[in-house]
Amino acid sequence: MSSPTIDFANAVAGVVPGTGIDPDRLHGDLAARFRDAHAAVTARRRAGEMGFFALPADRDLTVRTGAVAATVAPRFESLVVIGIGGSALGTAALRDALLPPAWNELDAASRGGRPRLHLMDNPDPDSVAALLGRLNPARTCFNVVSKSGSTAETMAHLLVAWTWVESSLGPGGPRERFVVTTSPGRGPLRKLAEDHGLLALDVPDAVGGRFSVLSPAALFPAAVTGIDTGAVLAGAAEAAARCSTPELLRNSAGVLATLLHVADTEMGCPVHVFMPYADRLRGLAYWIQQLWAESLGKAVDREGRPVESGPTPLPSFGAADQHSVLQLLMEGPRDKIVVFLGREVPERDVGIPERFAEEPALACLGGHTLFDLLDAERRATAEAMRREGRPNLTVMTERLDAHAVGSLLMLFQIAVVYAGELYGVNPLDQPGVELGKKLTFGLMGRDGYPRPEAPRSDSRWRV
Amino acid sequence: MSSPTIDFANAVAGVVPGTGIDPDRLHGDLAARFRDAHAAVTARRRAGEMGFFALPADRDLTVRTGAVAATVAPRFESLVVIGIGGSALGTAALRDALLPPAWNELDAASRGGRPRLHLMDNPDPDSVAALLGRLNPARTCFNVVSKSGSTAETMAHLLVAWTWVESSLGPGGPRERFVVTTSPGRGPLRKLAEDHGLLALDVPDAVGGRFSVLSPAALFPAAVTGIDTGAVLAGAAEAAARCSTPELLRNSAGVLATLLHVADTEMGCPVHVFMPYADRLRGLAYWIQQLWAESLGKAVDREGRPVESGPTPLPSFGAADQHSVLQLLMEGPRDKIVVFLGREVPERDVGIPERFAEEPALACLGGHTLFDLLDAERRATAEAMRREGRPNLTVMTERLDAHAVGSLLMLFQIAVVYAGELYGVNPLDQPGVELGKKLTFGLMGRDGYPRPEAPRSDSRWRV
Numbered sequence: 073m074s075s076p077t078i079d080f081a082n083a084v085a086g087v088v089p090g091t092g093i094d095p096d097r098l099h100g101d102l103a104a105r106f107r108d109a110h111a112a113v114t115a116r117r118r119a120g121e122m123g124f125f126a127l128p129a130d131r132d133l134t135v136r137t138g139a140v141a142a143t144v145a146p147r148f149e150s151l152v153v154i155g156i157g158g159s160a161l162g163t164a165a166l167r168d169a170l171l172p173p174a175w176n177e178l179d180a181a182s183r184g185g186r187p188r189l190h191l192m193d194n195p196d197p198d199s200v201a202a203l204l205g206r207l208n209p210a211r212t213c214f215n216v217v218s219k220s221g222s223t224a225e226t227m228a229h230l231l232v233a234w235t236w237v238e239s240s241l242g243p244g245g246p247r248e249r250f251v252v253t254t255s256p257g258r259g260p261l262r263k264l265a266e267d268h269g270l271l272a273l274d275v276p277d278a279v280g281g282r283f284s285v286l287s288p289a290a291l292f293p294a295a296v297t298g299i300d301t302g303a304v305l306a307g308a309a310e311a312a313a314r315c316s317t318p319e320l321l322r323n324s325a326g327v328l329a330t331l332l333h334v335a336d337t338e339m340g341c342p343v344h345v346f347m348p349y350a351d352r353l354r355g356l357a358y359w360i361q362q363l364w365a366e367s368l369g370k371a372v373d374r375e376g377r378p379v380e381s382g383p384t385p386l387p388s389f390g391a392a393d394q395h396s397v398l399q400l401l402m403e404g405p406r407d408k409i410v411v412f413l414g415r416e417v418p419e420r421d422v423g424i425p426e427r428f429a430e431e432p433a434l435a436c437l438g439g440h441t442l443f444d445l446l447d448a449e450r451r452a453t454a455e456a457m458r459r460e461g462r463p464n465l466t467v468m469t470e471r472l473d474a475h476a477v478g479s480l481l482m483l484f485q486i487a488v489v490y491a492g493e494l495y496g497v498n499p500l501d502q503p504g505v506e507l508g509k510k511l512t513f514g515l516m517g518r519d520g521y522p523r524p525e526a527p528r529s530d531s532r533w534r535v
Numbered sequence: 536m537s538s539p540t541i542d543f544a545n546a547v548a549g550v551v552p553g554t555g556i557d558p559d560r561l562h563g564d565l566a567a568r569f570r571d572a573h574a575a576v577t578a579r580r581r582a583g584e585m586g587f588f589a590l591p592a593d594r595d596l597t598v599r600t601g602a603v604a605a606t607v608a609p610r611f612e613s614l615v616v617i618g619i620g621g622s623a624l625g626t627a628a629l630r631d632a633l634l635p636p637a638w639n640e641l642d643a644a645s646r647g648g649r650p651r652l653h654l655m656d657n658p659d660p661d662s663v664a665a666l667l668g669r670l671n672p673a674r675t676c677f678n679v680v681s682k683s684g685s686t687a688e689t690m691a692h693l694l695v696a697w698t699w700v701e702s703s704l705g706p707g708g709p710r711e712r713f714v715v716t717t718s719p720g721r722g723p724l725r726k727l728a729e730d731h732g733l734l735a736l737d738v739p740d741a742v743g744g745r746f747s748v749l750s751p752a753a754l755f756p757a758a759v760t761g762i763d764t765g766a767v768l769a770g771a772a773e774a775a776a777r778c779s780t781p782e783l784l785r786n787s788a789g790v791l792a793t794l795l796h797v798a799d800t801e802m803g804c805p806v807h808v809f810m811p812y813a814d815r816l817r818g819l820a821y822w823i824q825q826l827w828a829e830s831l832g833k834a835v836d837r838e839g840r841p842v843e844s845g846p847t848p849l850p851s852f853g854a855a856d857q858h859s860v861l862q863l864l865m866e867g868p869r870d871k872i873v874v875f876l877g878r879e880v881p882e883r884d885v886g887i888p889e890r891f892a893e894e895p896a897l898a899c900l901g902g903h904t905l906f907d908l909l910d911a912e913r914r915a916t917a918e919a920m921r922r923e924g925r926p927n928l929t930v931m932t933e934r935l936d937a938h939a940v941g942s943l944l945m946l947f948q949i950a951v952v953y954a955g956e957l958y959g960v961n962p963l964d965q966p967g968v969e970l971g972k973k974l975t976f977g978l979m980g981r982d983g984y985p986r987p988e989a990p991r992s993d994s995r996w997r998v
Contacts, residue, residue, distance in 0.1 A: 157858020369863025382867035395620020400832025402967030404845035436981030452974035504865035511915035518899030
């Protein structure tokens with residue numbers, strides 16, 4: 073049960089030609105800078121600002137989540153999570169990593185009698201109509217997840233799903249089939265739960281949407297589908313403990329934050345490519361993308377001074393994207409640093425048979441396994457990038473079990489709040505999305521929100 | 536049957552505050568520059584370099600593809616496409632756009648008796664073992680797609696699948712169940728097809744992998760699953776005709792290429808965000824990402840001079856990613872231009888019922904539709920970005936039918952070869968991926984490929 077390790081040799085000057093971090097700085101100014109960032113995070117954490125740290129030890133929350141999951145799991149053949157952004161990406165990360173692939177295509181026995189898991193995130197009528205069209209209302213549970221309890225897309229989906237259940241099963245139908253996950257004690261969703269006697273779970277006040285993966289926001293759907301949420305939390309707790317030291321070179325979250333901050337601000341690498349070599353880490357990569365983009369993409373710093381900061385997180389997937397973005401990573405502008413994610417040992421493997429060995433392109437494959445090939449490609453790509461002077465790091469876990477996935481989730485959350493301090497910004501807010509929300513409400517005719525005057529459509533600028 | 540239009544008002548100086556293209560240049564230097572690019576593309580096309588232009592009119596290829604698809608479709612319950620990169624992304628783009636959502640979760644009747652469609656692209660043992668575990672070998676067809684006929688991942692999957700079929704059905708099993716799509720007349724895959732009497736389809740020599748979506752590489756799986764490939768090709772042909780003029784402001788591919796090239800090279804916007812507001816365009820966005828990254832990410836120009844060029848294509852998905860990357864797009868560094876993709880009219884829509892209207896957050900939703908909300912979010916986001924001085928364009932189609940999807944595919948292919956001329960690079964090669972391939976072969980022990988000496992693992996640089 074080891075936590076993830078970070079190998080950053082390929083980002084060190086002298087190893088990666090023409091660029092890289094002077095390793096002495098890791099004992100010098102960067103160590104000092106991290107010590108300050110660590111102190112600031114520790115202070116904010118003590119002040120109650122960063123609730124995600126406390127989630128693995130929140131026994132009441134965990135017990136309550138498990139109890140509600142236990143009442144729901146046996147009664148339904150489908151669980152639909154209605155949520156978007158931070159209320160969907162954590163669930164998708166856990167689903168991809170820890171449920172068998174194509175879970176929804178398995179029959180009930182192969183799912184151990186657990187429900188299918190669907191996400192209703194985007195308000196796209198094609199997707200929503202198709203989803204409802206293949207669900208049985210009597211056998212479907214809807215979990216409505218919104219920290220604020222008023223997210224427009226989530227509320228729209230709630231109205232659609234509630235009425236869909238009611239029209240089939242009558243006015244008592246929804247009460248048995250809707251579970252809400254929202255702030256304790258306030259918001260429209262909380263009120264709806266109280267008015268209708270719905271099962272309800274809490275996202276603690278100090279836990280923001282994109283830091284809610286270890287709260288009921290994602291752990292409830294995980295528990296319903298049979299994921300070992302206890303092991304996820306244990307892995308997270310272990311990573312938090314290992315990432316609690318102010319000593320840079322003993323703190324993997326600190327090293328990750330420091331190296332990526334230096335890459336952006338000193339090495340000319342604002343593009344951070346997160347590139348797992350494991351299909352099961354697809355959801356994690358998109359979850360990291362949100363965590364990085366919303367936490368670090370800020371107009372102003374903590375003192376309100378304009379900074380317009382933030383690296384661009386680019387999820388990419390090995391080995392497949394060696395046939396897509398790798399050409400750009402190898403030969404294009406030197407504005408990127410790659411964070412590879414790999415594992416030492418696969419949970420299962422597939423042998424490549426020795427056939428058609430008269431073809432050299434096939435002969436070298438037979439007798440190996442698919443993991444041999446996938447892992448050789450990861451190592452070869454990291455080494456090829458190094459030789460071309462393209463800096464990269466590798467985050468490795470021993471296995472990809474629930475404990476390791478919990479560790480990764482906590483590692484990246486801690487890294488991003490350290491990075492927030494290094495950038496000098498508040499990693500917990502997202503003020504930039506408000507204008508678009510207001511303009512949407514205006515276009516939807518909400519009282520008090522004027523319909524935006526857009527520039528008159530001009531045929532000169534259309535082709 | 537209209538082709539896509541591009542509205543670029545929000546990238547024009549005077550409309551988007553503080554940045555934008557001087558519109559007079561579209562009649563001046565940029566028009567002249569495009570005229571040269573157009574002439575160069577026309578010359579290369581005539582010289583036979585750019586085979587994708589000719590695919591919509593290649594009647595022999597189309598008839599052959601349809602005939603093979605007709606023999607395959609009724610015999611199988613699953614089609615597995617074994618391919619990676621350009622041999623998978625086009626199929627995924629067509630699947631996402633034109634098959635009903637969650638096609639593989641539908642029963643046979645809802646699929647019109649057509650096969651399920653699976654992609655075996657990444658050599659990840661978790662995915663491959665899970666896929667084979669839920670397939671019936673007798674009722675599964677494998678379509679092995681590789682232009683070169685020697686792609687390592689594809690060859691490994693071929694060996695796995697071939698032996699899996701044989702072990703269940705005997706030595707005659709594979710012959711009836713494998714269809715190959717590869718270069719005519721050469722390569723290990725072609726030889727295998729000839730040796731074993733397999734059905735075979737051609738990717739014409741002048742058609743590169745990432746330009747093969749309108750060839751049998753993607754049209755065969757599309758035809759097997761019942762997509763109207765004739766309409767896709769008709770849409771592509773119409774777009775090609777509309778994008779054939781050297782007059783910049785009448786050529787939508789030219790405008791797209793010119794604006795994005797200027798954004799990268801003159802406006803400080805190397806990050807090109809491709810952001811559809813339609814779940815059905817997810818696959819298209821990843822297909823565009825490959826097209827942009829591999830075609831434009833180049834170390835040297837046509838004359839061999841070092842350039843290290845190429846924008847970073849970042850797929851993003853509205854409205855969901857308004858809760859993920861939008862914060863960065865609105866407030867972070869001004870190094871991005873967004874290409875929104877939308878449509879005028881949805882194929883289907885879902886009404887939002889008027890319920891719980893005492894809550895203001897819900898009252899403004901009822902009586903609208905999900906498409907109203909999705910489309911208001913697209914327009915509001917484009918307008919919010921404009922107000923913040925963040926340039927953006929919008930590619931619109933009237934509908935998202937097979938004709939429109941074909942038009943989009945051709946529009947972006949033509950745009951990228953124009954962009955190649957504007958950057959001065961060869962958009963058809965991908966020399967940067969060779970080193971990683973060689974090192975992989977070395978690690979796999981292939982004769983003649985030395986095992987790479989990586990720097991000795993150094994515990995100082997691991998945490």
